[in-house]
Amino acid sequence: RKEVEQDPGPFNVPEGATVAFNCTYSNSASQSFFWYRQDCRKEPKLLMSVYSSGNEDGRFTAQLNRASQYISLLIRDSKLSDSATYLCVVNGYNFNKFYFGSGTKLNVKP
């Protein structure tokens, strides 16, 4: 079983739509959770950390459910510039080793 699982998508949504991604992780001892964004042929860039109480950054909201071992990312009022692959990242038994999901591709269309 993979450490981190994500729906690869693609999610095709119109501008202004709200879209949500989920990600599940296998290690109940994981402590750190992140969403990264990766544009085509570019490096991953940190979008936001995910905190136990949930957190929001502008149009982006991240939630953590430890009991069910999943994290989510909600994007409101989607922009064309949000089109990218969103990577779920979780640390493992070795807290300095991060595990990446394979990414969820988002296409926002006019």
Place this chain on the structure above:
Amino acid sequence: EAGVTQFPSHSVIEKGQTVTLRCDPISGHDNLYWYRRVMGKEIKFLLHFVKESKQDESGMPNNRFLAERTGGTYSTLKVQPAELEDSGVYFCASSQDSGIDGYGYTFGSGTRLTVV
């Protein structure tokens, strides 16, 4: 602040040759990581340095891969001899604090390695 710098950005080599990738982390970042993404797969951990010491090299695929970080500044990742399955994108990342503190990494733009 300069970001994480990697070079070369692309490298095409023949099977059996040697290639050395370099990573310059953000100044002051003690933690340096190497990750790679092979075609169609997720990004996977290779190893982690704290300053010049290898903290965890459990992700190194085999002894054809050698990573160094002399002096605790830049790092090199050498593949010798390269095989076809080594093709992929090699990312370096650095962080000031450890992953447990909830701080994410800053990634370099990667080296795209093609072994033919």
